[in-house]
Amino acid sequence: MTPAQQSLVDEIRSRFGKRTVSTDARDIEPWLTDWRGRWTGKAGAIFQPSSTEEVAAIVTSATRLGVALVPQGGNTSMVGGATPPDDGSALILSLRRMNRIRLIDKAAMRVEAEAGAVLQNLHEAVAAQGLRFPLTLGAKGSATIGGLISTNAGGTQVLRFGPMRALVDGVEAVLPDGTIHDGLSGLKKDNRGYSIDQLLIGAEGTLGIVTAARLKLVPAIHSRAVAWLGLASPQAALDTLRALEAETDRIEGFEILPDESLQAVLSHIPGTRPPLQSHHPWHALVEATADGPGTDNPAELLARLLAPLVERGLVADASISASEAQAEAFWRIRDSLSEAERATFGPATQHDISVPVDAMPAFMVDAAAKVEQAFPGASATGFGHLGDGNIHFHVRAGLRGGTDWLQREGPAVTRLVHDLVTAAGGSISAEHGIGVMKKEELERLSPDRVRVLRAIKISLDPTAVMNPGKLV
Amino acid sequence: MTPAQQSLVDEIRSRFGKRTVSTDARDIEPWLTDWRGRWTGKAGAIFQPSSTEEVAAIVTSATRLGVALVPQGGNTSMVGGATPPDDGSALILSLRRMNRIRLIDKAAMRVEAEAGAVLQNLHEAVAAQGLRFPLTLGAKGSATIGGLISTNAGGTQVLRFGPMRALVDGVEAVLPDGTIHDGLSGLKKDNRGYSIDQLLIGAEGTLGIVTAARLKLVPAIHSRAVAWLGLASPQAALDTLRALEAETDRIEGFEILPDESLQAVLSHIPGTRPPLQSHHPWHALVEATADGPGTDNPAELLARLLAPLVERGLVADASISASEAQAEAFWRIRDSLSEAERATFGPATQHDISVPVDAMPAFMVDAAAKVEQAFPGASATGFGHLGDGNIHFHVRAGLRGGTDWLQREGPAVTRLVHDLVTAAGGSISAEHGIGVMKKEELERLSPDRVRVLRAIKISLDPTAVMNPGKLV
Numbered sequence: 020m021t022p023a024q025q026s027l028v029d030e031i032r033s034r035f036g037k038r039t040v041s042t043d044a045r046d047i048e049p050w051l052t053d054w055r056g057r058w059t060g061k062a063g064a065i066f067q068p069s070s071t072e073e074v075a076a077i078v079t080s081a082t083r084l085g086v087a088l089v090p091q092g093g094n095t096s097m098v099g100g101a102t103p104p105d106d107g108s109a110l111i112l113s114l115r116r117m118n119r120i121r122l123i124d125k126a127a128m129r130v131e132a133e134a135g136a137v138l139q140n141l142h143e144a145v146a147a148q149g150l151r152f153p154l155t156l157g158a159k160g161s162a163t164i165g166g167l168i169s170t171n172a173g174g175t176q177v178l179r180f181g182p183m184r185a186l187v188d189g190v191e192a193v194l195p196d197g198t199i200h201d202g203l204s205g206l207k208k209d210n211r212g213y214s215i216d217q218l219l220i221g222a223e224g225t226l227g228i229v230t231a232a233r234l235k236l237v238p239a240i241h242s243r244a245v246a247w248l249g250l251a252s253p254q255a256a257l258d259t260l261r262a263l264e265a266e267t268d269r270i271e272g273f274e275i276l277p278d279e280s281l282q283a284v285l286s287h288i289p290g291t292r293p294p295l296q297s298h299h300p301w302h303a304l305v306e307a308t309a310d311g312p313g314t315d316n317p318a319e320l321l322a323r324l325l326a327p328l329v330e331r332g333l334v335a336d337a338s339i340s341a342s343e344a345q346a347e348a349f350w351r352i353r354d355s356l357s358e359a360e361r362a363t364f365g366p367a368t369q370h371d372i373s374v375p376v377d378a379m380p381a382f383m384v385d386a387a388a389k390v391e392q393a394f395p396g397a398s399a400t401g402f403g404h405l406g407d408g409n410i411h412f413h414v415r416a417g418l419r420g421g422t423d424w425l426q427r428e429g430p431a432v433t434r435l436v437h438d439l440v441t442a443a444g445g446s447i448s449a450e451h452g453i454g455v456m457k458k459e460e461l462e463r464l465s466p467d468r469v470r471v472l473r474a475i476k477i478s479l480d481p482t483a484v485m486n487p488g489k490l491v
Numbered sequence: 492m493t494p495a496q497q498s499l500v501d502e503i504r505s506r507f508g509k510r511t512v513s514t515d516a517r518d519i520e521p522w523l524t525d526w527r528g529r530w531t532g533k534a535g536a537i538f539q540p541s542s543t544e545e546v547a548a549i550v551t552s553a554t555r556l557g558v559a560l561v562p563q564g565g566n567t568s569m570v571g572g573a574t575p576p577d578d579g580s581a582l583i584l585s586l587r588r589m590n591r592i593r594l595i596d597k598a599a600m601r602v603e604a605e606a607g608a609v610l611q612n613l614h615e616a617v618a619a620q621g622l623r624f625p626l627t628l629g630a631k632g633s634a635t636i637g638g639l640i641s642t643n644a645g646g647t648q649v650l651r652f653g654p655m656r657a658l659v660d661g662v663e664a665v666l667p668d669g670t671i672h673d674g675l676s677g678l679k680k681d682n683r684g685y686s687i688d689q690l691l692i693g694a695e696g697t698l699g700i701v702t703a704a705r706l707k708l709v710p711a712i713h714s715r716a717v718a719w720l721g722l723a724s725p726q727a728a729l730d731t732l733r734a735l736e737a738e739t740d741r742i743e744g745f746e747i748l749p750d751e752s753l754q755a756v757l758s759h760i761p762g763t764r765p766p767l768q769s770h771h772p773w774h775a776l777v778e779a780t781a782d783g784p785g786t787d788n789p790a791e792l793l794a795r796l797l798a799p800l801v802e803r804g805l806v807a808d809a810s811i812s813a814s815e816a817q818a819e820a821f822w823r824i825r826d827s828l829s830e831a832e833r834a835t836f837g838p839a840t841q842h843d844i845s846v847p848v849d850a851m852p853a854f855m856v857d858a859a860a861k862v863e864q865a866f867p868g869a870s871a872t873g874f875g876h877l878g879d880g881n882i883h884f885h886v887r888a889g890l891r892g893g894t895d896w897l898q899r900e901g902p903a904v905t906r907l908v909h910d911l912v913t914a915a916g917g918s919i920s921a922e923h924g925i926g927v928m929k930k931e932e933l934e935r936l937s938p939d940r941v942r943v944l945r946a947i948k949i950s951l952d953p954t955a956v957m958n959p960g961k962l963v
Contacts, residue, residue, distance in 0.1 A: 126733055126849070127848070127849070170682065171682050173680055173682075177679070177680065182680060184686070184689075194943065196942075198939045198942075198943075200939075200940075200943070204847060204917070205847045205848075206846070206847060206880060206916075206917065206918050206921075207649070207845065207848060207880050207881070208645055208649065208654060208845045208876075208879050208880065208881045208918070208921040208922050209845060209918040210642065210643050210645075210693055210918070210921060210922055210924050211918055211919065211920050211925060211933060211937065211940060212693065212694070212695070212925060212933070212940070212941075212944045212962050212963065213690055213693065213694055213698070213944055213947055214656070214689055214690075214692070214693060215943060217656075217686055217689035217690070218685055218686075218689070218690065218947075220686070221682055221684065221685065221686060222684070222685055223684070226685070261598055373679065373680045373681060374678070375676060375677045375678060376599070376677075376679060377598070377599070404680075407679045407680050408679050408680065409679070409680045444676045445676070445678065446678050446681040446682070447683065448681070448682045448683050449678075449681065449682060450680050450682055451682065453682070453683060453684060461683060461684070465683065467670045467672075468672075468683060468684070468687070469684075470668075471666065471672070471951065472684045472685055474951055475685055475947055475950055475951070477950065478946040478947055478949065478950030479943065479946055479947070490684050491684065
């Protein structure tokens with residue numbers, strides 16, 4: 020540690036005791052590498068504050084001493100956003116001890132939770148009150164509220180309820196100068212200038228440390244049904260979604276996947292079975308829910324709305340879950356996809372990208388063709404959140420060989436994919452953020468935007484103590 | 492004009508012609524005073540660009556020459572946000588010529604409109620397509636989209652659909668350095684750092700010039716009903732709203748007013764009639780709508796939900812509109828309220844304030860009592876958007892005399908009201924913004940917030956050309 024880092028550690032230890040800061044390698048080591056093992060850093064200490072006041076004290080001293088901090092929640096970043104730099108120039112500030120659900124307000128349908136609360140625990144706490152926090156994603160067992168806010172997380176239920184930005188009703192955060200921004204008052208209207216809450220959402224910890232949030236809740240799901248559709252093309256999938264949306268606002272999820280991905284799941288994931296008897300080049304999974312017994316049964320709703328689409332050939336075949344077990348089985352296919360793809364085809368360069376929803380079907384077909392043309396033998400495909408205009412676009416080495424090819428050519432492949440996305444008016448980061456992984460590409464493709472982000476960053480964090488090297 | 496202002500005018504005139512810039516006093520004069528006649532400024536020229544590119548050229552040159560600009564839409568600011576400074580140090584940039592509805596996307600339920608489009612024209616354009624832009628307010632015949640975004644406007648339908656911030660899907664703006672921020676791509680997910688769109692909403696023109704926006708639409712109203720309720724107290728009104736909201740999500744508006752305000756309307760506005768036969772200290776107006784013929788008739792819905800509340804005495808009396816004419820008549824009482832109050836009681840100091848919704852009933856009673864105690868003879872009362880925790884709190888001279896007293900004591904009254912609001916965890920600006928009117932009070936009550944706002948302002952507009960003297 021540098022002398023300044025040592026001073027910070029000593030100061031915080033003498034004020035708050037050993038639990039709040041550790042320099043023990045066994046406490047630090049698990050948090051130096053991101054969960055996928057792609058980035059590893061160094062840090063001489065880890066802070067583990069238990070209250071907003073402790074965070075404020077740490078940040079105030081860190082700014083005074085010029086010690087950089089890397090905030091960390093569940094360490095589930097997809098873009099290296101929570102990994103410390105590899106030169107040891109920053110210390111880790113873990114929010115995991117701040118994991119209380121402070122209050123659930125049933126009448127106002129709001130929950131106030133600390134940044135370190137794990138998403139799944141939040142789900143369970145509000146479910147016990149007959150409510151639901153509708154955002155969910157694969158990492159829910161580890162991902163924390165603070166991290167989800169800082170990355171404006173998405174997931175599989177964005178279609179109906181929006182991403183984290185749409186679900187945050189207020190943010191409490193410690194700003195780089197150590198002041199506490201309290202956005203938890205629950206005001207429905209507040210026009211006192213720029214929204215600091217909104218600025219912190221998706222800021223990846225570069226403008227301050229989110230310590231707590233007030234989140235919107237919706238009624239618990241009374242019942243749900245999941246339909247599996249066989250389809251001719253991504254365009255048929257989108258047309259199907261539009262036809263459903265014209266009739267109901269109860270479609271929560273709409274995920275698309277190519278047949279090769281389904282086949283990969285069926286051959287590699289034990290206990291999975293083909294959802295349809297027939298074969299189709301593309302598949303979609305549709306979820307509909309009901310809030311209460313008064314509304315239409317979701318299985319009947321899907322059956323009624325899908326029948327005319329099958330009739331006119333837009334949907335080639337469909338199967339609707341007759342039980343919660345079958346609904347789970349359909350989702351399991353979707354959720355096992357990345358694992359099965361890796362097992363079947365080996366590693367891939369992955370791209371979390373978005374384009375306008377209407378442009379996505381053509382993009383999926385065109386971009387795959389262009390990538391395969393530029394890199395003969397490689398294979399490209401997309402799957403995911405079609406209804407959000409957001410897919411995960413994977414390029415696999417295919418006949419070009421394995422990991423070697425990917426390591427050598429991966430950056431060139433990624434640049435091509437990002438160029439295609441940018442030409443289609445899209446975003447090179449739909450739901451994962453920028454972190455360290457996409458920083459150079461963001462600068463290459465959006466220099467005007469980066470200039471604005473950087474000006475804001477410098478204005479609020481002039482000594483650059485907040486998550487250095489990430490985003491801007 | 493200063494030499495720099497003259498250079499800017501000459502440069503723009505030579506590039507874009509006379510229509511784009513005028514120094515004729517007859518063109519300028521109507522825009523020097525706000526619509527309520529409270530602030531008057533001076534300006535040597537008015538720019539009237541017809542395209543985003545023209546705005547970009549004006550801003551680029553203005554920044555280079557150090558000439559301040561005051562953006563203006565419909566000139567309906569309630570806080571002097573669009574009035575030029577009185578020393579002639581800024582020129583006006585009017586967006587009124589940029590009034591096109593660029594496109595209505597029925598499938599995506601979105602409209603793209605230029606900043607100068609008048610709200611009522613937008614309402615009519617989307618209504619012709621069977622759609623609705625749900626935000627509305629008294630100034631809809633003049634207020635423009637750019638101004639509504641820049642003030643994060645509210646209005647009477649916020650309860651169900653939220654304020655402008657919730658309805659903006661993307662912003663196009665010219666930033667102070669002349670670059671065009673294009674947020675109109677319609678991406679449903681985009682996690683490339685801080686949201687510039689969100690930063691511009693409610694920024695009152697201090698961070699750039701909003702030139703266009705993509706806005707969310709909802710289905711047109713198929714039918715609506717309005718109920719007039721007689722109530723014992725603001726708490727009874729809120730309990731009523733909560734009881735209704737527990738049963739339906741189709742309540743669009745919930746406005747509260749004291750009996751003296753109703754009586755003022757009945758005596759001063761021709762053609763108005765008492766909505767109820769009985770007398771009550773408080774009243775509420777409730778609007779419910781239906782999107783299509785398939786859903787419950789809204790009058791039947793209100794009748795069914797209100798009956799048990801009348802039964803148990805929470806609602807003292809209720810009348811439900813039996814026709815659109817009667818619904819209009821109920822709304823007319825609400826909309827005439829400010830005019831009738833002025834005519835009956837003379838001028839008042841007015842406060843657009845918010846507190847957490849649950850705290851509002853007690854606040855309304857307590858704050859009125861405290862103000863009347865501090866200023867014996869004055870009378871204080873609140874009315875408006877109870878369901879948003881936002882009322883307009885008026886303090887009238889009463890027995891203390893008229894305009895003289897207000898001019899002398901008004902600032903002290905306002906400070907007391909703002910202190911009470913702040914103590915209740917509220918906001919001194921719920922939906923009108925800060926402008927010039929509330930700038931000093933914001934700084935007095937929220938110095939930490941102002942420091943953050945100012946840092947952001949300086950970072951993006953270092954030469955202070957954007958709406959100087961407003962907000963920060």
